[in-house]
Amino acid sequence: MHLNYHFFKFLCPAIKSEILGGNIVACFSQNKEELIIEIQTKDGHPFFIRALLLPSNPCLSFPKDFKRSKKNNVDLFPEAIGKKITELRLLSFERAFYFVLNENQAFLFKMHGSRSNILFFIEKDGLPSNLFRKELKEDQAIKIQALEKDLTLTWEKFQELDGNASQYLPTLGKLPRAWLKEAGYLEANLEVRFSLMTELLEMMEVPFFSIFKKNDNYLLSLLPCQSAIASTADPLEACNLYFQKAVVRKNFETIKNQLLRTLNERRKKTLNYIHKTSEKLEGMEKEPPPSQTADVIMANLHQIPPGANQVDLFDFYINANREINLKRGLSPQKFAEQLYKKSKNKKIEFDQLRKNLAQKEKELEEIAKEEETVNQSEDFRSIKSLLKKGNKFPTAKQQVQLPYKRFEVEGFEVWVGKSAKANDELLRRYTWKEDIWLHAKDVSGSHVIIKTQSGMTPTKQVLERAAALAAHYSKNKTASLAPVMYTPCKYVRKVKGSLPGAVMVDREKVILIKPEGPEEI
Template sequence: MHLNYHFLRYLAPALSDAFSGAEITASFSQSKDELIIETERAGELRFIRVHLLPPQVYLSFPTQYARARRNTIDLFEELIGDVIHTCTVFSFERALRFDLASGKILVLKLHGNRSNVLLYRGDSTAPALLFRNEIKEDKTLDWRSLERPIDLTWERFESLTGNAAQFLPTLGAIPRNWLKERNYPESDLKTKWALMQEILDLLDTPLFSLVEKEGEVTLSLLPEPNPISTHSDPITAVNELFYKALVIGTFEKEKNQLLKGYTDQLKKTESYLKKSSEKLEELKNTPPPSQLADVIMANLHQFTEGVQQVELENFYTGSMVKVSLKPNQKPQDLAESLYRKSKNRQLELDQLEKTIQAKRVLETELKEKLQALGEVRDFRGLKNFQKTHKEDIRDKKDAESLPFKVFEYEGFTIWVGKSAKDNDEMLRGFARKEDIWMHARQAAGSHVIIRMRGMTVVPQRVLERAAQLAAFYSKLKSDTLAPVMYTEAKYVRKVKGSAPGSVMVDREKVILVSPIGPDQETAAKK
């Protein structure tokens, strides 16, 4: 209720007492959403601090404020040297008015995300200066139109059949909830009138409580069962609200965002370790394809002309195994294919072990960061943490401005270009020559990069997943099967003067996949 008329009517006279006769000595901003006005009276300083970042619109009137040496700008400079006479609230409106000795009027319009600070000269009906120039309707706002007297008689209440929102639109959420809890909407007219008089009596009691609800600190003029604090001075109340809701609230928000980022990353890392460890164990416990190749090569004499299937004894296990040849396939060719698969399988095992080892190190680091962050109790500690882990913070911010989407799959990072121009930037400024480049064949679409990071072989599953993304982010998105070409990034070059995203490709191979997007992967596996 700190922006509510029923609170502002107590705040205005208190501000008159605090600022009457005070000379404005400075007016500046250190962020685009906050204005600070410095005043001096009898050698004592007091500040008017207006924070207008929606939805965090707050007022504060501290006696101390340290202006930064850099990143600060003077605003409303014609206020300098002027003297504040009085502060008043507009009738039934969320706005304060400061009358100055020069005849100028400074208006604080507290209309949620349309809040603003406006300066009027003399008898001018339109503001001479605005703090937030983007609010176009304020450029012609007549301050006199903010006066909105309301008739609170029984006759008007009866004519509105007790409609609380029409009778007193300044009530605000907390008083409306108070009425709702007492069955106001279902009550008869006389009962509604009695409840309305009761809430008005409560609002006429100058007692201000700070309460926390759903993680947010708010100000209430109504009796609260478990308030954080209760005040009789509105300036003290609004100052404490500013500190608890904005300063501490911002600290907790930043800390929680970091905690969430690390926690999400830890969950993904732990999930990868679980799945990859199971996969590694499965691969280790499965006989390599080379064993079957050895059996075939030892029994070539049994593959007589025209025989497509034979049953052989696996001398590694002592069991019988059926070997089937494709039409026109020689047993030697099948054995060669199995030896190649076995070699690739060993490479996959080595890659998987290396990645699991790296992920275990990352898991330990993330747990240490979460523990350290959990012990942070104030902004200073948070800033020190952010400074120590600035790479994490920078990477998160940089990810938002990268020219590509980033996906993680089985320990590999996959990039997907966001636009034709971004495709060029990704290839030119981020990809390395050993990375794998992919693109839907003969169709417009995003370039896709598989980051190799020193690895010599990309597992087939990773290759297929990246190809699915390349097909999904292309004109072949709706096809059942889509051809995707791939090669090392060093064989992809930009031709001077060619259109954005257009490249020349050498030594490409083609893989057929179904287009599957990032949100469809889980469903596709089921």
Template sequence: MHNNYYFLKVIAATLRQKLMYARLKQCFSQDKDELMLGFERQNGEEFWMKCSLGAQFSSLQFPATFHRAGRNSVDLFSDLLLAEVQEVEMYENERAFSLHFLGDFVLLFKLYGNRSNIILFRDGEFQSLFQSRLKKDAEISLAKIHRPIQQSWEEFQAHDGEYGALFPTFGKEIKAHIHSLGYEEAHLKRRWEIVQEVLAELEDPTIYVYHQEDGVYLSLLKLAGEALYVGHDPLEALNALYKFHYSIGEFLKEKNQLIVFFQRAQDKARLYLQDLQKQGFKRQESVPYEEIANIIMAHLHLIPANVSSVELPDFYRDGIIKVKLNASLTATQNAENYYRKAKNFSKELAHWQEQVDRKMEEIQIWAKRLEEVSQATSRKQLNAFVPLMTKDTSQKEVEEIPFRVFDVQGWTVWVGRNAKNNDLLTMKYMKRHDVWLHARDVAGSHVVIRNPQQKVVPKQVIEEAAGLAAHFSKRQHESLCPVIISSKKYLRKTKDLLAGQVIVDREEVILVPPARID
């Protein structure tokens, strides 16, 4: 409720007492969403207003003193310097008030939550604004800010006791309080009395600051639970709100974000492990490649040419086995393929076991981090974990990128969608320190590991990205696939090459199984 109309009325009345005939001595910004106003009162005392107008949290604060930074600060609203405050005006039924200065200057404080702004007018005409992102604020007319509404008993009767149209400034908290007083069951006259009683309570309220599950809040009404602050001074109350918001509210918000992030990372690793374990079960249940090759060689006379499968006697299990074949190859060549797969199987099995071990270790790491964050009691304890939640690209950027996007152990990987898209990825979007991958000797997608921080890309990340390159290629059904690894400076494209084709001047090749993607 700190930007509620009724609280701003109390703020405006207090500022009228504090700032009448005070001179504005300083007006500057040293943080993106923060404006500092320094006044000299008639008795020579300083009076500071700190206006924090961020998209996530906007509030006024009134520090006793403030020392301007020696650098990275910018003077704003310079025309107002040394001007004297003549009046503090509160606008009817609006979350806005203004300071009137000598020289027909008006500084409007529009406190609309995440659209809050401070706007300068002279002679009623717009001059400049603090939050330039809110461009429509330049169209505000001072003469039209007041919203006079007839709030009489007669109008209340005409609306049959529905107070919404007469009192649009009642927020959900005030409405809930009104209904808790038996408003719904009351007759019309008693309803009017309830509204008047609440309005009287709001005129000179006791101010509370509460900590609830989703943050720290200022309230003009007494709520359940113990308050962090109780008082009647609105400036002191805002200082308390600001302090508790960042010491408690922001800490809890950051802590909850980390907990959710770590839980999701742990769940993702568990799902990946489950998929690996399913692959292991299939391997155990499947017939070894060497046995299939031996069965083919033993029954070459039973295999017709140009068939994609054949049923043969299985002398290992004393039954019949259906064997898949490459119809373009002879029976002997198919047997050779199975012998080759059997030779690679031990490598594939070792790689599979390495992935299983790594994922089990990763799950334990996430569990430990989750426990440490859950037990944290200060923002300082969270500092070591915050970088883990930071990604190379925001979700908005991900949505705008015209490629497939994958998160591989915290690294962003882009995968081309088609030949032209591959060219776009490699020739335009890929940067100098990114890693480029492609399945060798077959058509497939270009794959790029983003590396804007210019770090050494871990071997495990390269292997998983190589698995993606294998999956999005003509080798996706093979047990192991050779994948080229290179970088921007070793890639070039000549005019005679087709879309998606590049020349690789220097490369490294690794053998990986294609990634499994649901």
């Protein structure tokens, strides 16, 4: 009811008692949907009107003090500066009021929900000369007096309308209509309906205002409320209380819930990584290292016939014979050499996975602490400090500006360009010369970057998974196998005048890979 005619009946006299005879000294905006009007009262004190015209929840408030920022603000309605306020009027049965200046100019506050606006009239009885929300083109044709309504609130009129509450009194609003419904209005006969309507209007003539919360939204009501979280008999204070709850507190709760959702997603991803990596490590620990097979081959070289592809050799690790497949075209010694190298790489991967696992378990503990901090936060200060710390919760604006999607593969970040222009920006602004660049060969697609880390080289598995992403985000997405080229970023360059996303590549290698999306990795 904060924009309701029945509330404005109390609000307008309270504003009038403060500003009548005062002078407008400033009109400015430092937020897109917010207008501040500063008035110097007859007593020489400042009086501020803050009109926040967010389409989602427009409201008025009257801060005791308002510190204008030194930048990012703009002066508005210069014609009104220095003018004296000679009158303030509430339009009959309308969610609008205006005050008149000493040269017959006027400010109209049209508080029509998402279509709320503030209009300035050089001539009170003419058309507006300036609008705060200029996108509301239809407001250019508004005349103040044309907004007023003439309603007859009598028993005869009520009978004529067959007790239709919305037609009898269209200014009621949602809360009073809900009160009527709960009181059995729809099922009652005409006399009982009129009695309920009279009772409702009598309650709304009492200047007592309550703020309460319903379905995560804050509401202001003229009706008795047992669940009120704040109440007052001062309509100006009621507006300020509503602003603090419905705007400031609501914004805080929205950000807080957003942070909790972000932390919850991070926790789920971290737990998933820990689960998968633990399973992989367990499997790797159970499998004998390739070096054992190499040891068996080297110990039994004299028993391996030339050109053999498969041999049955005694394995002294298990104290039994076992069948070993050799690699076609390689001598047993060379094959054993490959197995020793593979075993060394496997140990490196094993150590890296254990290191990544330890990092993720530590990160899980940090997430739990951050969740506790957010849950206990009751104001912006504590949440802002958390946002500032490590910048772990990027804003929606920051997220939109990033030209890439981010994935994680075995501790390495893999970035995928979002578009042809984003590919250029990714390569120009977000890569280091030793990062690995990948792209599906001979077809259009996203640039993919493996972010390298000091002292750590991406394993074959990381390279293959990044290549699978490059194939997935390309025209070869549906192919059974797709060629993907890769090379350090220092060998990728943009040619002046080339199309967005087009690059020249030197020293590339090619890998054949099955395209796989992020959900498969």
